[in-house]
Amino acid sequence: MNKREFLKNAAALSSLAIMPAESWSFSADKRLRTAHIGLGGMGQADLASISIHSNVDVVALCDVDSTVLAEVSSKFPKAKTYKDYREMLKEMSKDIDAVIVSTPDHTHAPASIMAMEMNKPVYCQKPLTHYVKEARAMDKIAKDKKLVTQMGIQVHSFYDYKLATLLIQSGIVGKVHTVRAWSPKNWGYNGPVPETGDPVPSNLDWNLWQGTSAERPYKDGFYHPGNWRKLVDYGCATLGDMGVHIFDTPYNALQLDVPRTIINNCRKPNGFGYPEKNMVTYEFPGTKYTADTLKWVWYDGVGADKQREDLMLPDGADLHDQGAMFIGEKGRLYLPHFQVMPKLIVDGSYKDIDISQFKLSEPVREYSSEVHKHYHEFVDACLGKATCSAPFSYASRLTETILLGVIAGRFPNKTLHWDAKKAQFAEEDANQYLGGMYRKF
Template identity: 70%
Template sequence: MKKRTFLKNTAALAAVSMLPGSVWSMAKGKRLRTAHIGISNMGMADLKAIASHSLVDVVGLCDVDSNALATAKAMHPKAKTYADYREMLKEMSDEIDAVIVSTPDHTHAPASMLAMEKGKPVYCQKPLTHHVTEARAMKKFAADNNIITQMGIQVHSFYDYKLATHLIREGIIGKVKCVRAWSPKNWGFDGEAPEGSDPVPSTLDWNLWLGTAPEREYKKGYYHTGNWRKVLDYGCGTLGDMGVHIFDTPYNALELDVPMTIKNKCRKPTGFGFPEHNEVTYTFPQTPYTTETLKWVWYDGPGAPAKHKDLKLPNGDELPGQGAMFIGEDGRRLLLPHFMQLPKLIVDGEYKELDLSGTEHIGQPVRDYDSEGEKHYHQFVDACLGKDETSAPFDYAARLTETILLGTIAGRFPNKTLHWDAKTARFAEEEANALLDAPYREF
């Protein structure tokens, strides 16, 4: 697949109205026929959650690993199976109502765009794309062609996060001047690229796994199945994994757009893996819920976050393992643990009881992930059936993903402040613009 498929031709396709305005009307029947691209690990979780909807029929399964394909086929024996998503979308176009993309990050955009070009609603795992140019192109194409979309940030639909959003917008801590967010996970790799190669497992189509990414020899334990997030060519590091989840609620609650400046305090680039420790500082323009500018600091890697007075808790309590802290201009704070814990209000160094009046529309706290985790998926299915609207469409997901990706790019220029122009989608620092995109390998 050539990158021009959606980067060079997106505007032209939209201009000639390639797709009818009711492109997804085929899905507004009594049931939804879904095809799933990537069914290992998170892909299996996505498959189970989508299929748990009573009005879903799984008709297509695609994975480059035949073991994963066999497991999913046993669960859905009537579904057709493929190793190449391009073949599935070509052969089954008339039999599919919606597509679920749960591949490694570098295949999100190629697979999602191809599905959208065929008029299919798309649920795509986070982060939405691997490159900034892809995020902007997907956002535009989905909007121009009226396609139903949803990014896989399941906690977006959880009670605790909706509650925190409501509280912040109601002014519980006033205008927010700073957000500090963290995860001690380590989807980084500070070593050098591996040398040599190992035999490709007979169950894996390595060429299809690489897809549009650069050619590379297979090396056991470095890529498929579990460690691709650590590698520049395939993943987006810890920031692109946990960062998307933990950024989501503050980003949404504060109605942020993309940042003005980005600086990543990390080790020097190696050209292969993401840094194991990152401290990324963003500045955002003012919104109705922030001060004139908003400072946002992200910490990841073992031991994160770094100590800071903004993160000191009452009674000597320890911070939750992952989470975010909103800091108001008058010093009031709201702690949002990740995940399935209520936010905590901190005033003058003490916890204060939350006033939950007026929050009935949010629902009730749920402490069971299996039931609450399905909400985001079912919302997408219901939207495709004309019964609901998605809460994380590509219009929102692309901006959040762009913000995340700018932080990973800043990691290639450690300790240097990069200046981002949202209108032109360019850095003032020309050397950084080369990382907004990458050529696609034909495969």
């Protein structure tokens, strides 16, 4: 089963068999009561994976779509239901141990921060936030309160990505000087802004869906349930979707911080939808796994430019639709996305990789079984028996990097200079996009 099939059937996964008891070691009577905010496609997938942990009790469900809420609630009849996460958190504060946030991007931070201020551990879907300032704020709260946190980048815990990290850090290609990453997905919109609105469906609370974002008239097919990623008020474009997944392993393996410069080659901004095609070039300060400076180039959109000499595969083979290439002083490591073993390329030929030194188990090729690991790591951490591998201390930096590339799309072909200590651009006109005004709703 691939990811698309998994998401399609997520609502049914709550009836899957419980994972073997050896996957956690604490006593069976220790429970984690979870509340779930956002129950769309990804929200149901999150709920399915969290709920099959034998130490979890789902006690609250929240969604602004009454049809979705009723459907999911029928599978968890003991859970209380809400359409406003603020009411849920206030009313059930004493009955909730952890909160899972699976909303569109613009609500990630408002919902997560409210829960964290109540001292609740939070599992939040990627990208962590809609704005850079929110990412830094969530990182600070998590540190100050010493909260268990995890960002929803499930493949972070997959076999192939763990292996690629170990290979790069073992020096298999030497110091890495360039990373190229790509996705053909198009979470952009080059069309006109809708001039008229449509009646709001009776099952949707449009005010709550918009949340803290600027108020707009509802338009059928533009926002709920599926196209919000394309629009600047709500999503973070392809970078904020596939970019987070594909950036994650190189970012983690190379132990990168945030970039010094960013430039996005794309069309002029229209203030409503993101560009349908982007080429974002980052320059990072070096680490012990890289050259003195690391160049990172991201391509997205239909026909994303992959015809580069350092992306050519042996025997003229085609690149996978999505993936990343580590380019080092001794060769290249090719990492398709996803569940494909990394491949070593030296002097134009594939080379065998000896992985015996890493003492890894056999690779898993079934998404629907491996996907639970990342979620259960969070549950186990909340219960004091594990440590999260994508806490907000890590996720905030990765998200900041992603969002800087998104902001650069407002200034096509212009190099932006980022001061990580001051958390601002040298180009003053870019700083207005680091945060946003929260609407009262």
